[in-house]
Amino acid sequence: MSISVSNLSKDYGQQRAVNEISFEAAAGEVLGFLGPNGAGKSTTMKILTGFIPQTSGKALVCGFDINEDLHDVKKSIGYLPEHNPLYSEMYVKEALNFICDVHKIPNKNHRIEEVIELTGLGEEQFKKIGTLSKGYRQRVGLAQAILPDPKVLILDEPTSGLDPNQVVGIRSLIRNLGKTKTVIISTHIMQEVEAVCDRVIIINMGSIVADKRIEELKDQYPGKSLEEIFIGLTNGRPLASR
Amino acid sequence: MRAILFKEISGFFSSLVAYITIAAFLIVTGLFLWVFPESSILEYGYAGLDSFFNITPFIFMFLIPAITMRSLAEERKDGTFELLATRPVTDWDIVVGKFLAAILIVVLTLIPTVIYYISVYQLGVVKGNIDSGAVIGSYIGLFLLGSAFVSLGLFASSLGKNQVIAFTIAVFLCFLFFSGFDSFSQLISLQDISGFLTGLGINQHYQSISRGVLDTRDLIYFLSFCMLFLLLTKTILGARKW
Numbered sequence: 001m002s003i004s005v006s007n008l009s010k011d012y013g014q015q016r017a018v019n020e021i022s023f024e025a026a027a028g029e030v031l032g033f034l035g036p037n038g039a040g041k042s043t044t045m046k047i048l049t050g051f052i053p054q055t056s057g058k059a060l061v062c063g064f065d066i067n068e069d070l071h072d073v074k075k076s077i078g079y080l081p082e083h084n085p086l087y088s089e090m091y092v093k094e095a096l097n098f099i100c101d102v103h104k105i106p107n108k109n110h111r112i113e114e115v116i117e118l119t120g121l122g123e124e125q126f127k128k129i130g131t132l133s134k135g136y137r138q139r140v141g142l143a144q145a146i147l148p149d150p151k152v153l154i155l156d157e158p159t160s161g162l163d164p165n166q167v168v169g170i171r172s173l174i175r176n177l178g179k180t181k182t183v184i185i186s187t188h189i190m191q192e193v194e195a196v197c198d199r200v201i202i203i204n205m206g207s208i209v210a211d212k213r214i215e216e217l218k219d220q221y222p223g224k225s226l227e228e229i230f231i232g233l234t235n236g237r238p239l240a241s242r
Numbered sequence: 243m244r245a246i247l248f249k250e251i252s253g254f255f256s257s258l259v260a261y262i263t264i265a266a267f268l269i270v271t272g273l274f275l276w277v278f279p280e281s282s283i284l285e286y287g288y289a290g291l292d293s294f295f296n297i298t299p300f301i302f303m304f305l306i307p308a309i310t311m312r313s314l315a316e317e318r319k320d321g322t323f324e325l326l327a328t329r330p331v332t333d334w335d336i337v338v339g340k341f342l343a344a345i346l347i348v349v350l351t352l353i354p355t356v357i358y359y360i361s362v363y364q365l366g367v368v369k370g371n372i373d374s375g376a377v378i379g380s381y382i383g384l385f386l387l388g389s390a391f392v393s394l395g396l397f398a399s400s401l402g403k404n405q406v407i408a409f410t411i412a413v414f415l416c417f418l419f420f421s422g423f424d425s426f427s428q429l430i431s432l433q434d435i436s437g438f439l440t441g442l443g444i445n446q447h448y449q450s451i452s453r454g455v456l457d458t459r460d461l462i463y464f465l466s467f468c469m470l471f472l473l474l475t476k477t478i479l480g481a482r483k484w
Contacts, residue, residue: 049328053483074330081328085321089257101245102329144325 001060002027002152002182003048008057010043017043019206020057025199027151030178032197033186036234040206041186042082045154048184049079062151075103078145082156084138088130092121092140095129096147103148111147119143120169134161142170146177153177155185159192171196190227200226204234246331246339250313251346260347263309267351270301275358283358289366290373294358295380295452299420299445302348302384302391307412309347310395311405313340314479319403323479333479337472341396348388352381379454386464387448391416393471400478419467420444 003025010018018040025031033041047054048061050070058065064072087095093112100108116125119139124132129140138161145153158174159167174196177183187193193200194214202210210217210233214226221229254260274281274297281293317323326336363372391412398412399405423443427436440446444467447460 046324051324051328051482071330071332074328077328079328081321081324083321085323085325087253087322088320089253094252098245098249099329101248102331 001025002062003060003184005044005048005059006057008044008047008059009055010040010047010052011055016206018047018054021203021206021208023201023208023211025182025184027182028179029199030174030183030185030197032193032200033184033203034188034193034200034230035186035203039203039234041203042156044203045079045082045156045184045186049077049154050074075148076151078148078150078153080141080145080153080155080158084141086129086137086140086144089128091128092116092125092132095140096143099144099147105148111149115143115147118146118173135163135166138162138166138170142173151181153181153183155183157186157188159187159189167192190225190230194226202230202233209233243331243335243339246326246336247342250340250343254309254343254347259309260350263305263347264351264354267301267305268354271298271355271358283362289362289371291358291362291377291380294355295384298384299387299448302388303416303420304413305351306344306348306388306391307395307398307409307416310340310344310392310399311409311412312399313344313396314399314475315401315403315405315408319405327479327482333476337396337476337479341392341468341472344392344395345389348392349385352384352388373454375454376452377454379456380452382456383448383451386451386461387420387444390419390444390464390467390471393468393475394419397471397475397478400475420448 001024003023005024006022007020008018008022009016009020021040021044033044035041043052046052048059048066050066050073053067060066061073062076064076066073087098090098093116096112096115097108100112105111116122119142121136121139121143124136129137132140138158142155142158145155153174155174159170162170171192174183174185178196178198185196197214199213200210200217201208210229212220217226217229218224221232224232271294275283275291275294279285281297283289283291283293286293314323317326327333359372359377363370366372394415395408395412398415399408401408401411420443423439424445426432427439427443432439447463450457451460
């Protein structure tokens with residue numbers, strides 16, 4: 001298993017953001033992380049990437065413990081944080097170059113060309129990041145995440161703010177990456193889940209309320225769309241299940 | 243660490259920070275040394291650079307916080323700190339990389355002032371009638387004082403997201419450590435520990451190196467001063483993990 005999380009909890013002061021969650025994810029799988037705002041999606045992602053520590057529980061990424069082998073964990077993860085923070089005063093290629101240096105990637109110019117091709121940044125590659133449109137900024141963030149060719153990709157709302165054409169492009173890119181890697185994406189868009197994910201985990205108020213393959217979920221609640229299932233599970237209204 | 247160092251340096255030079263800092267420093271010291279009659283070397287009558295070495299710490303007190311104020315505060319505000327911290331670099335790499343980059347700017351501001359030395363050397367009634375040993379010592383002193391100010395500035399910048407607050411705190415700390423402890427030691431009620439208090443301040447060690455005597459005690463003072471504040475900076479960055 002490339003990601004295995006057991007009984008992970010996170011408290012912010014008195015408030016429990018993530019409550020004893022456990023799940024696993026294997027290579028070649030795109031896992032959708034769903035949940036209302038404030039459900040604990042981003043917090044879980046921040047913990048998995050080692051940005052903040054958990055309060056209790058355990059998590060392994062590619063076999064490395066996130067507390068003990070943090071450096072190895074960071075090496076095997078590509079992470080696109082929420083709101084996609086970028087160095088706006090840098091040029092696109094400069095930023096990618098910097099990420100290559102941080103990861104000590106050999107033959108970096110070749111790899112940068114490759115990633116620019118993959119993310120469709122070709123036309124904008126000589127511009128400053130600050131002058132790019134939101135869609136292209138999102139692509140730069142994605143390019144930075146996949147640059148070191150990590151085994152695990154953690155993408156926090158990767159398609160927010162993109163126009164429909166760009167969304168299609170990014171989704172097919174994620175699907176392709178998901179063939180060989182473990183990809184975890186969080187999103188609020190249900191069509192996206194159906195288009196991209198193999199499996200979904202629905203989180204509500206810090207706890208996992210569903211962890212199933214999409215077909216299984218639809219079998220369990222026949223006749224319901226994913227949206228209705230999501231609303232039912234996270235609003236506490238009971239659903240007729242099989 | 244190298245990747246971060248290079249990123250910072252290119253950041254200084256691609257924005258106007260480096261050029262403006264160097265230009266402002268040279269204009270101000272130039273005016274004080276050669277134009278303003280009160281501190282002008284030409285009016286002073288002695289072939290020495292004393293007024294340069296007396297004024298520079300007070301210029302650094304404002305200039306260095308201006309260089310360092312954005313380094314960590316901006317990363318936090320834009321969220322790019324998350325980008326950095328989830329890459330395979332340690333917090334030490336980040337702090338030391340930024341420290342060295344700012345020191346490089348300090349060195350670059352000092353190098354052109356060698357012209358002042360050459361001028362005074364040429365202008366002496368007997369050509370070359372200048373205490374070169376003291377000048378070299380003073381330059382070393384300025385370099386060490388600059389490093390100490392950079393470590394204070396980085397520390398202030400790590401405290402929050404607001405650059406103006408970082409600047410203000412840094413100026414205050416620089417002033418406190420440069421001349422505040424001296425002034426405190428003159429309080430009658432603190433007379434018993436006045437020697438200890440002046441020893442804590444930067445000024446005494448700076449003056450002693452400026453005489454051209456490289457005392458290991460002064461070197462150790464500056465080294466441990468920088469180490470202490472870099473350590474504090476790293477601790478504050480690590481506070482997200484508490």
